[in-house]
Amino acid sequence: MKIYELYNDVVLEDLKYEFKALLNSENPVKWAKTLVAFANGDGGVLFVGVSNEREAFGISLEEIDKTKNLIAIINDRHIFPHIKINFSMRSVDKNAEKFVLGIHVQPSESVVRYKEGDFNEVVYVKGNGNTKPANPEEIISLSKRKKGIDNETSEILYDENQWNSFLELCSEYRKDGSKPSLKELQNEEIVSKDGYVTSGFLMFKDDYNDDDTLICCRLWKGKNKAGVVLDSDKFKGSISKTFVNAYKFIERNTKIGWKKIENGGREEIRSYPKEALINAIAYRDYSINGTQIDVDIYDDRIDIVSPGSWLLPKSYNEYPIGSISSIRRNTIIAACLDVANLMERGGTGFQTMAECYKEYSIEKQPGVLIYPGFLDLRLHDLLFEDNQEISIMKISKKENVIELLKIGPKSVKELQLATGYKSRSQFLKEVINPLINDNIIYREGNDKSPFGLFYLKQELKN
Numbered sequence: 001m002k003i004y005e006l007y008n009d010v011v012l013e014d015l016k017y018e019f020k021a022l023l024n025s026e027n028p029v030k031w032a033k034t035l036v037a038f039a040n041g042d043g044g045v046l047f048v049g050v051s052n053e054r055e056a057f058g059i060s061l062e063e064i065d066k067t068k069n070l071i072a073i074i075n076d077r078h079i080f081p082h083i084k085i086n087f088s089m090r091s092v093d094k095n096a097e098k099f100v101l102g103i104h105v106q107p108s109e110s111v112v113r114y115k116e117g118d119f120n121e122v123v124y125v126k127g128n129g130n131t132k133p134a135n136p137e138e139i140i141s142l143s144k145r146k147k148g149i150d151n152e153t154s155e156i157l158y159d160e161n162q163w164n165s166f167l168e169l170c171s172e173y174r175k176d177g178s179k180p181s182l183k184e185l186q187n188e189e190i191v192s193k194d195g196y197v198t199s200g201f202l203m204f205k206d207d208y209n210d211d212d213t214l215i216c217c218r219l220w221k222g223k224n225k226a227g228v229v230l231d232s233d234k235f236k237g238s239i240s241k242t243f244v245n246a247y248k249f250i251e252r253n254t255k256i257g258w259k260k261i262e263n264g265g266r267e268e269i270r271s272y273p274k275e276a277l278i279n280a281i282a283y284r285d286y287s288i289n290g291t292q293i294d295v296d297i298y299d300d301r302i303d304i305v306s307p308g309s310w311l312l313p314k315s316y317n318e319y320p321i322g323s324i325s326s327i328r329r330n331t332i333i334a335a336c337l338d339v340a341n342l343m344e345r346g347g348t349g350f351q352t353m354a355e356c357y358k359e360y361s362i363e364k365q366p367g368v369l370i371y372p373g374f375l376d377l378r379l380h381d382l383l384f385e386d387n388q389e390i391s392i393m394k395i396s397k398k399e400n401v402i403e404l405l406k407i408g409p410k411s412v413k414e415l416q417l418a419t420g421y422k423s424r425s426q427f428l429k430e431v432i433n434p435l436i437n438d439n440i441i442y443r444e445g446n447d448k449s450p451f452g453l454f455y456l457k458q459e460l461k462n
Contacts, residue, residue, distance in 0.1 A: 003047060003056045006090045006100055012054075015041065015126050019050035022059065023067050028074045032114055035071075037124040037131045038105035039083040039112040040142055044126070048101040049092070058098030064089065067101060080113050080121070081288065110287040111142055150200025150286070150332040151189070158182060158191045158201075165240035166204040166336065173341045180339050188335045200332025203286075208238040214292035215242050217249040223298050239281060239333065243342075246295060247277055252417045253297050255383045256404065271381045272302050275352045276366075278342050280306040280377060282334045300384045304377045356382065397421075397431045405441060405456035415454065 003010050003019065010017050016038075023031050031046065038044035048067055049059040059067070068087065075082050088102035115121035123134040125142065134142060160167060160182075167179045185191040190201045197205075203213060219231040231253055235245040254271035280293050285308030294305040308329060337343045353366045357380075369376035397419045404410055404418055412424070412432065421427035432454070435441045445452030 001056045001092050003050050003054045003100070006056055006092070010045075010047070016044040018044070018046050018131075019052060019054065020046060020048050021051055021057075022063070023048060023070055025070050028070070028078065029114060029116065032074050032078060033122075033124040033131050034126075035075075035083060035085070035103065035105050036079060036112050036114045037126040039108040040123065040134075041107065041126050043105055043107040046103040046105070048103065049098070050100060056092050056100050058092035058100050060098060064099060064101050071103065078115055080115055081108065081110050083108055083112060111139065111285070150198065150203070150330045152199045153192050153196050154199055154202055156197050156202065157195050158185065158197050162206055163201075163204060165206050165238050165244075166340070169240045169244065169342075170340045175341065184339065188339055190332055190335055190339070198332045200330060201336060203239050203333065204336055205238055209236065211236060211290075211292075212286045213237065213239055213242050215246045215295060216292050217246055217295040217297075219253045219297045221299075223300055225296070227298075239336070243277065243281055246293075247274060250277065250295065250297065250302070252414075254302075254381070256400070256418050269382055271383050272379050273353050273356045275343065276302065276304055276377055276379055278337060279353075280304045282337055282343060283329050283375075284308050285329060299381075301378055301380045304379075305374055306377075307374055353379065398435055401431055401435065401454075402440065402456060405454060409444075409453040409455050411453055 013019060018034050020031055020034075034044075034046050038046070047056075050056050071085065075085070084106040086104040086106075088104065089099040090102070092098045092100060111123060113121040113123050123139050123142070124131050125134045125138055160179075170179050171177050182191065182195070185201075186193055189198070191197050202208060203210075214234065214236040216234050217232060218229050221227040221230050231249075233245075233249055235242045235249075250272065251270075256270055277295070284293060284306040288307040291307040293307075294303075296303045296305075334343065357365050364380045367378045369378060400419050401415050404415060410418075412428070415432070416424060416427045419427065419431065421431070432441075436443070439457065441454050441456055443452050443454050
């Protein structure tokens with residue numbers, strides 16, 4: 001019996017149908033890749049008990065039960081996210097002893113991967129009668145067709161009064177302090193020519209409140225999660241707000257230092273470059289529901305874990321330091337961050353981070369740990385005391401406060417965090433009060449007010 005005698009519309013293997021005699025439990029990727037490819041497309045049916053010559057010979061009920069159990073195990077252990085499957089059976093003989101099993105795969109809302117071990121996962125797509133691994137360009141194209149696409153035109157007209165947080169972000173980070181005009185947003189394809197915003201730009205809207213922008217931040221005591229959590233917070237809302245709040249969390253829980261430069265002056269140096277957080281926001285896979293960006297700060301490093309597979313064909317360690325190619329998963333979100341001068345469309349985020357670490361040994365360079373469905377960007381603290389690879393000035397806490405106040409007025413809390421003091425009273429006694437008594441700094445506002453600011457005496461600013 002031929003397969004088309006059971007299913008009138010099934011003639012050949014194509015984008016929606018494929019045939020297998022049996023499913024091999026020893027090498028499941030041979031057939032599971034077809035299920036993944038169907039899920040990444042418009043769905044499809046894998047018929048078991050059918051030869052390549054389209055002969056529907058069928059399999060026994062016992063073999064059908066084994067096949068269903070095998071599929072359930074592989075779906076649970078190797079396919080991420082899990083795919084939705086239904087089964088059908090049609091008898092090939094009068095005695096109903098042999099059946100063709102139809103495995104009906106539903107199209108997935110997310111990009112589906114087949115994972116083998118901890119560090120190897122592949123996105124498969126259907127060709128005409130064959131299944132193949134997707135290349136980076138196909139993965140990006142596939143991502144755009146799935147839920148979470150950021151470049152579709154919405155039905156919402158752009159009104160700058162509803163994007164205040166984004167415009168303020170632009171004013172803060174653009175060199176000229178300007179806000180983008182409607183024409184500029186249209187030129188960048190963030191807003192359509194007739195004034196409608198893209199779906200990615202909606203995520204920057206002031207009242208955006210979906211869970212897909214969630215960022216969870218934690219400060220740990222020690223070098224691993226066995227320690228105590230000293231500070232934690234969660235941020236969601238517009239991408240503009242979550243970035244600002246998460247970056248403030250990182251800033252208040254890390255140090256600021258200074259190093260000498262060639263002209264004899266001092267250059268500010270921070271524990272981590274802001275590009276680390278920006279890259280996680282720009283490249284995360286927003287189609288994976290129930291996930292968030294995790295920011296974990298330890299004594300010696302920061303780990304920023306974001307949802308999404310590694311899109312490049314080779315692993316991170318196979319590329320020379322600072323030469324990571326740019327493959328944009330979210331073109332509009334990246335364009336918005338580019339307009340705000342937080343990243344460049346040329347994709348120089350990794351290169352910028354690598355530049356900050358160029359004076360360190362190779363062991364201290366930025367790294368990416370690749371897990372199934374997640375990426376962990378790991379950066380070592382540039383100001384960690386055990387690190388002596390670069391010549392950071394050994395300045396006193398008082399000098400650090402003076403340098404900070406040269407930039408502008410600061411509250412006691414900001415100064416305390418920047419200098420690493422855990423005790424407010426000790427910080428006031430050892431640093432602030434001596435500087436006041438020596439007529440170097442002064443405070444405006446009530447001594448007990450948390451809003452009072454410290455200033456450097458005018459003659460010491462230059």
